[in-house]
Amino acid sequence: MSGQRVLRVVAVALASACGIVGARFDYVAHAAEQPMAVPHEERYLVSVFPAGGQQGTTVDVEFASNDRTNQGDQLHGLKGALDLVIEGAPGITFSDVTNVSDIKVKAKLAIAKDAVPGRRMIRVRCQQTGITNYTYFTVGSLPEVVEVERNNETRRAQEVTLPVVVNGRVSQTLDVDYFKFTARKGQKLVAAALAYDFDSRTLNPRSYIDVAMEVLDADGRVVADAADVLGLDPLAEFVVPADGTYFAGVKLVNYQGYASAVYRLTLGEVPLPTALFPVAVRRGQTAEFALSGPNMPADAKFTYTAPQAAAWNTPATYIAAPQFPTHDLPILLSDLEEVAEAEPNDDQKSASPLKPKQGVSGRFDKAGDVDWYRLALRKGDRLRFEVHAQRYLRSGVDTHLALLDAQGNVIQENDDAALTDVEQIHDFDSFDSSMNADIGADGDYYLRVTEQTGTFGPRAVYHVSVTPREVDVALHAWPDAVPIWGPGATCGFYVTLDHMGAKNDVELRIEGLPEGWQGSTVLAQGGPQARPRVIMTITAPPTAKPGDVAEFQVIGRFKNGNEMVEKVVQPMTTYMGTDKQFCRISPKMRVAVGQDLGVRLSTDLEKLVVVQGQNAEIPITVSPADFTEFRASVNLAGTGFRCSLGVVESLPLKNGVVRVPVTCNSLPPGIYPIVVSLNWGNETRRGMPGPCTKVVHLHVTSPTAAK
DSSP states (O other), X not given: OTTOEEOOOOOOOSBTTBBOOOOOOOOXXXXXXXXXXXXXXXXXEEEEESOEEETTOEEEEEEEEOOBOTTOOBOOTTTTEEEEEEESSSOEEEEEEEEEETTEEEEEEEXXXXXXXXXXXXXXXXXXXXXXXXXXXXXXXXXXXXXXXXXXXXXXXXXXXXXXXXXXXXXXXXXXXXXXXXXXXXXXXXXXXXXXXXXXXXXXXXXXXXXXXXXXXXXXXXXXXXXXXXXXXXXXXXXXXXXXXEEEEEEETTSOOOTTOEEEEEEESOOOXXXXXXXXXXXXXXXXXXEESTTOOTTOEEEEEOOOOOSSOOSEEEEEETTEEXXXXXXXXXXXXXXXXXXXXXXXXXXEEOOTTEEEXXXXXXXXXXXXEEEEXXXXXXXXXXXXXXXXXXXXXXXXXXXXXXXXXXXXXESXXXXXXXXXXXXXXXXXXXXXXXXXXXXXXXEEEEEXXXXXXXXXXXXXXXXXXXXXXXXXXXXXXXXXXXXXXXXXXXXXXXXXXXXXXXXXXXXXXXTTOEEOEEEEOOGGGOOSEEEEEEEOOTTOOTTXXXXXXXXXXXXXXXXXXXXXXXXXXXXXXXXXXXXXXXXXXXXXXXXXXXXXXXXXXXXXXXXXXXXXXXXXXXXXXXXXXXXXXXXXXXXSXXXXXXXXXXXXXXXXXXXXXXXXXXXXXXXXXXXXXXXXXXXXXXXXXXXXXXXXXXXXXXXXXXX
């Protein structure tokens, strides 16, 4: 067999409870080694530097993807960059998109003079990896400069003129960035170094950037310092003690440095909004918001009209107040009638009125503040009470909910019960409260909201929604930028299901793909065997080219009594993988064609019925086998991290077809969407990088039912 290669196929079991016997076989092929698809961890867009620019300027920007895995592998996530995808308000155009390396891309961003201040979402589109996740770029209204190294001592400090926004990064261990400025006695200055605010992070190790800051006078005395004020970001406001020269120093709390440790330092006698109230607005409605923060007028307000319910139904957005655009803030977008608490409501007698199908914005104004709400309810009402505070709003409060009767007896209470799974939309497992309640008699009831850490003030905000407890499923899909490896190939992605009522079956289908593209329809079973996620697939047309992008939606349908509920699945951008898969809410689902790996897996089988303890087969067509080693796995979206497990056995490849045997031992009876794939990792944290077959619905039946 001189000059010939050996092709090996490995089929891995689909779950620990369902043994799918894998295979290895010999095949003659004149080829190189089997190609490897780019995993999601390689495709993470980690940073944009500078992370913003002033209206009416052109900025040279560097985009950087993950530079290495924990094993130290060199990565190539931005190879073959084509252009940028910018989402958000208009006003930014790009040019000169070029590769500096396989992990760095440079481009020029031209910001219009009338561009709306605030953050945008920017991605890089590449020939090799398709399209990246998004990172934030902020349009500012103040003059901006970019840090110039070396400025790690006060004698080397970079001189700036106030007011200013400095775009910097703490790139070296023990690095401190110093900026020199002149100030006058009595000036009320703000110094805020924002990084965590716009998700600045490092992937190696995986963590958020935690910045600290100090302001020194010419003699080195500390005039002001700060660390974790706005989340992990420092904010200092101070009155200048004397005319003279001052220095602002920025460093990381852990004294380390990373190329992705990007921050935006605002310096000057400028108004900086740090909180707004109320915190929610109903879609299609206009609301007035009060602003607070350093140097803000006492009566600072602005109005905002929320868009009508859009196709993506995004639950929150960031808004920069037109009069004070120095910092944008999150606002919840609601489908409920929205009200705000009316102080004083500190006890049961002074409780604010509230009713079902309403949302209320609240705030702990002082230490020990307790907020009470009165609801007139009827016997048989089935309600859900849910707090959003740490989630979406990034509020620092830890809430506790209690439902009481008219006599003040606690009927039900909850501390921490926010819905979470392996996919995490927020910064961490939040302490937000939620509870379901069944009302046993007509009468007045009281909802008591308390804060458990002593946090209070303008930023100590929360939102409580009161909704009828109907059959509902929270549906999310990730990644929102699905890679597909070559024309005619098939790719997979996850849909996550959080059942908040009865665990009904959910039909999931893909809509909106251009002509020639094909999307799967999947049944996610309900009942006792309901799973937290399922796999769906998309197949590209043979005429597709690397870099092509197609938009689509995933629609979920399920029954609420006799009515059929239909909702759009919320996309999530892949953000950071740790013990949880961290994601961010995204406006669109896209599939992007990446590097052609030269292999296709397909099957005509759409349904496979297997009796527990018995065998079946999945016939897989492999074409063309132009490499020496071929590794494939059978994947089921399960609980926890794992999507494939099992042992390897030898199987023959005959006429381009391998027949993968399936034996289900302890997987409960039910319906399970599975795929056979090339080079998928066995954990969701690594992602699903390889081509796969279309979905096969595995029907596991009990021996009794089979008889």
